[in-house]
Amino acid sequence: MSAPARTPAGAPGHLTGPAGGGIGTDAQRPDGTLKVRGEFAYGSDLWMEDMLWGVTLRSPHPYARIRSIDVGPALAVPGVHAVLTSDDVPGAKAYGLELADQPVLAVDVVRYQGEPVALVAADHPETARAAAARIVVDYEVWEPVTDAIAALGHPRWNAVHEDDAEVTELSRESAHLHPEGNLVRHLKVRTGDPSPTADVVVVNTYEVGMQDQAFLGPESGLAVPAEDGGVELYVATQWLHVDQRQICSALGLPPEQVRLTLAGVGGAFGGREDLSMHVHACLLALRTGRPVKMSYNREESFFGHVHRHPATMRYEHGATRDGDLVYVKAEIYFDGGAYASSTPAVVGNGGTMGIGPYVVPNVHVDCYGAYTNNPPCGAMRGFGSVQTAFAYESQMDALAAALGMDPVELRCRNAMEQGSTAITGQVIDSPAPVVELLRRLEAMPMPDAAPDDLRHMPGGVSNTTHGEGVRRGVGYAVSYKNVAFSEGFDDYSTARVRLEVVGGEPVATVHTAAAEVGQGLVTVEQQIARTELGVDRVVVHPKDTQVGSAGSTSASRQTYVTGGAVKAACEAVRGQVLARAAELTGRPVGELRLFDGAVVGEGLELPLAEVLGDDAVEETLEWRHRPTEAIDPETGQGFAHVQYAFSAHRAVVDVDTELGLVKVVEMACTQDVGKAINPQAVIGQIQGGTAQGLGLAVMEEILIRDGKVQNPSFTDYLIPTILDMPPMRIEVLEYADPHAPYGLRGVGEAPNISSGPAVLAAIRQATGLPLTRVPVRPEHLTGT
């Protein structure tokens, strides 16, 4: 049918990178030079001379029935090669990460503004856009369901989904989608006395707005039809194999005919866990027999990926007069929007992490995820925990105030430690240095009292504040997040490692499908291979589906799980090489090791070239972390999580109380990472996570009116700039987790969770205002 698959320009190559640097060193990134020189190819750089451009027609309405679609006028536009609707989807019409409830292209009903309705492929993107605009869709517009709590209160009347969603094998846990209701998941945690009483009680309701991942590289991909009737897809994504399974299902093709390669990813933060144009580009390529590129612009990107769930949370904390927590009751509502995406897992995290890293004997948590006609919400860095941390840490401050206690003192008094029992009944079986994290923060020097430079005052370079009405505040917060996939999910990664001698020099090649999204996993893969195989040169193979699944680049899990797989594969390769060397030298294997490109033993240094000759030793292994288990649906008890990450922040802010402007003067962070595989990358994760948390605290929010996004641009959706992000003091602790490779702990999410609540606490201290909603904006601080 078509020309044989060829490699597009902009497809990833092998990363050969700088030589040297095992684990624990600041090894340089193999993609770093390319990126800073502007030579790294991102998904939007993919190109083939004969490619067509695909565009998506999206619903302007958040909720409507499609009476009819007339594609005729679009097909009549010269240069148009195909126009597709749901009728053209050959396989399953719906897909989803956990529940297959999201149509590839709308079937009869649209449930959110921006839902894909039709596709056009044309020889020029402008032609495709113009043609898409000529598709006539007759909508019967319905009243959207826009409030998560109301949606649950009236399940029949508001039913957004009329049919059962199929629970796929992709489900991370046994979440139920109620057949005719808007409940995606209800998680319950019940421990201790169901009717506890306490000397001091604080009750508050909190809200967290909808945050966007705001990655800089919009969704992009290129599908190339193959000779075997299959398709090659180059795409910027987070988990190639979960994409592949969903694409296969929609196309009705077996996995061997749907081959994916990771294109350059410009940030992800969870926003690329769900499919965007993956199936669309493949459908168009298979229909036209031509390569098809799809690349969203910034506005479309806001409609092309899920966002962080907005949350409404009511918390009740009871404590003794001495400050011992007696009970916590929490009701947590996550607005999941139109489709399930990761909502079940977000509810899982939000509920089981919902009271923070504290020991509480009596706990009653109800955590709900609801369908509405708002934009679908799903994975974003720290998911589930970011929202609840604002609530539980605000509660700890409110309780401290009610008790007349120092907020850090109250936290330390109730903090969990190794051996404590979490609210799931799990015993924390690795270090949990919550108290030390807080005490170290307290001990850090404070920034100078008053800035002498206008640029360092609230409003910064805008010449806004000249010091009048400026008050300083200090706030603390702690985070607590499960690392890797939980609740019984079979969480594994696959690594293929080859060792050979090329041009007289030993070279290891690491091949995994683990998505590098900017975090530096490719560097970690090289470091582990260098350490385990004693070689300097490690090549990172392009990420693709020619090797087994690595699982998702999310949940702070890749260094742990893919790192574990690479380590295991290296160990297997090393075993083979040493066995050969033992045979050659007559020494027992136990006396031999790999070092500096040679097999060494006492009085022995045998270059690898002499051991391997022209042979390559290759091993492919699947590696799993300890199994977790599903929690009891009535009590929330069970071994749900394999590992926890802990971080703490101290925020110092200056607030211009007249103009409502916040200047975050300094952020300090302490985090236990178990083992810093690449210390510089750890610092980068802490700084980036801190900035993203600060953004949610003071500026980032997707505003919705009647189900419609009001600010889908970087002009109106603000993220922090370098002028908003202060210098940081960071202390990294390395208390090994005995269950994890090298003792490491996932790093990426924890600092994103504690930073925002610390900023909020500091603003609260500076202003004396209750501040129960984030983001906090100027008008919330001016007392007007």
Place this chain on the structure above:
Amino acid sequence: MKPFAFARPADAAEAVATVATEPRAVFLAGGTNLVDHLKLGVARPDLVVDVRRLTSREITDTADGGLRIGAAVTNSELAADRRVRERYPVLAQALLAGATGQLRNLATTGGNPLQRTRCVYFQDVSTPCNKREPGSGCSAVGGYTRYHAILGTSAALPDPTAPETCIATHPSDMAVALAVLDAQVQVLGPAGARTIPFAELHRLPGDDPSRDTVLEHGELITAIDLPPLPAGARSAYRKVRDRASYAFALVSVAAVVADGEVRLALGGVAHKPWRASRAEEALRGGPVADDAVRHAMDVELTTAQPQPGVDGGNGFKIPLVTRTVVATVRDLTQETQA
């Protein structure tokens, strides 16, 4: 993007004649706003006429002690000019509070005051907007209004379906400074040259929100003149925004204090740079203490009409702009007394 023809005339007169004869022609200067609008489909011209090399890129002293700024002078050049920094700090500060370094390197003196509103609904071609498509209605009413007007809107309680409704603001920082400086705009048009006081360049929405300025089709700004300020005058620009940089004003204030006289212009509050004449009048001849300034702003804002909106509306701008004015004037007064 809709296809268009491109012309690069030899001089300003030819450019004016070219645009004047083609109803769907536009001038291109720095392009920092127009090119975005071409991509978004907000601007759909048939002909784009490049004037980047046709007007002066010089800043010259005028006989009365002021400055003439050529229309092609970039925002960066203007903000860096020693005479501007010394004599008109309000203008230099306003320029530097706007946009990014990259944009200021391209944006021009003639183009900046003519940039269009950043109202999200104006830029979103899928929503009704009276400014973009006259008569289609206004999507901003009750919507995302934190960057919208509280003064000079087309109706006291705007009707989103009425053809005259518009609550957009003018986004330029530079224009607020030019308004307080009583700048004069030199214009070349099909009927010849004319001079427009800057305060009269921009319009309120009135019954035709699609027109931002009084310029006729084909009229080209060739220069902007700054009259001299009185000896000892002090001036400043303050901008309040949602983050430290790269954001439009929630409110902004350009102020000049000279010989006990106070001049005020406000940004982020109206369809045009808002000269606060009522407040100026209320302060004339009296003491310029905080209370007096606050009272003057109360007078200025008696007609203010806060807009409801998805995130609580924009009523916060009333106290915010008052407090910003009070602080700005206090600083300038203390400077002059020091």
